[in-house]
Amino acid sequence: MDYSNLWRQIFSMKKSLFDQGYLDEQYNQLEELQDDSSPNFVEEVVALFFKDSSRLLTNIEQALEKYPQDFYRLDSLVHQFKGSGSSIGALRMKNECSMFKAHCNDRNLEGCRRSLQKMKREHATLKQKLETYFQLLRQVGPRERAVNSRK
Amino acid sequence: MTGAAAAAAERRAIRVLLVEDEEIHRVLARALLRAAGGVVLDEAENGAEAVRRVREGGAGAGAYDLILTDRQMPVMDGHEATRQIRALGVTTPIVGLSSDSLAADVDAFIKAGADDFTPKPLSKEKLNRILAKFNLA
Numbered sequence: 001m002d003y004s005n006l007w008r009q010i011f012s013m014k015k016s017l018f019d020q021g022y023l024d025e026q027y028n029q030l031e032e033l034q035d036d037s038s039p040n041f042v043e044e045v046v047a048l049f050f051k052d053s054s055r056l057l058t059n060i061e062q063a064l065e066k067y068p069q070d071f072y073r074l075d076s077l078v079h080q081f082k083g084s085g086s087s088i089g090a091l092r093m094k095n096e097c098s099m100f101k102a103h104c105n106d107r108n109l110e111g112c113r114r115s116l117q118k119m120k121r122e123h124a125t126l127k128q129k130l131e132t133y134f135q136l137l138r139q140v141g142p143r144e145r146a147v148n149s150r151k
Numbered sequence: 152m153t154g155a156a157a158a159a160a161e162r163r164a165i166r167v168l169l170v171e172d173e174e175i176h177r178v179l180a181r182a183l184l185r186a187a188g189g190v191v192l193d194e195a196e197n198g199a200e201a202v203r204r205v206r207e208g209g210a211g212a213g214a215y216d217l218i219l220t221d222r223q224m225p226v227m228d229g230h231e232a233t234r235q236i237r238a239l240g241v242t243t244p245i246v247g248l249s250s251d252s253l254a255a256d257v258d259a260f261i262k263a264g265a266d267d268f269t270p271k272p273l274s275k276e277k278l279n280r281i282l283a284k285f286n287l288a
Contacts, residue, residue, distance in 0.1 A: 033179075052173070082251075
């Protein structure tokens with residue numbers, strides 16, 4: 001089967017994820033760790049991130065609605081989110097987390113709320129883009145992926 | 152065999168204690184340490200468990216060749232775990248990890264007795280630097 005057109009789409013999509021700042025070099029680190037013994041490593045780690053991050057977004061939203069606000073707890077939750085995101089190279093989200101933490105430090109509630117909305121948007125966008133990317137990768141199958149990853 | 156794998160095959164297995172509460176970071180660290188080769192990995196999900204493992208592993212004999220510890224964890228954080236491990240007389244290299252690399256965080260780790268600090272996320276390059284620094288490569 002000729003996968004060349006599919007691979008062109010995959011490479012183009014990955015390049016765009018990097019060029020648009022959604023992903024950074026850490027994502028390449030994950031791909032380098034994927035091998036025959038862990039053929040779905042990247043997708044598994046990304047799935048872990050989205051599982052963690054969905055829970056954290058809910059917790060952050062709940063923490064923001066409490067009164068009085070506990071900025072220490074908010075900072076702690078955003079810190080976890082930032083760390084989790086940076087593990088997969090989610091650059092835009094990592095940057096927005098840094099902004100959020102700065103707002104927590106300033107006890108700027110409105111700033112925190114704006115950051116949360118941005119984080120939710122970035123989260124949804126990245127999830128959709130990566131789901132599409134992985135769907136393409138699944139079409140080529142693990143054996144073809146392994147051969148092409150060494151090119 | 153690659154250069155890294157050959158080097159790993161030559162040296163004896165090194166025992167690493169990873170202290171980390173977040174699963175995603177444990178998964179990444181496990182994969183990096185497996186790729187480095189020649190590593191026997193123990194894990195603790197918080198600082199208190201880490202101190203217990205070090206104590207039970209024979210604190211004086213030095214059960215571990217390297218301890219990698221996160222900062223923010225439930226029950227006991229990385230700073231306190233480092234202090235308590237040092238209080239046991241353990242001289243094993245301890246490297247603090249955190250998503251923030253503020254000077255205050257780094258200083259707090261070093262003051263607690265850590266030997267080094269590396270910002271998360273852990274990567275092949277950061278791990279190789281740590282292993283080389285403590286002659287574990």
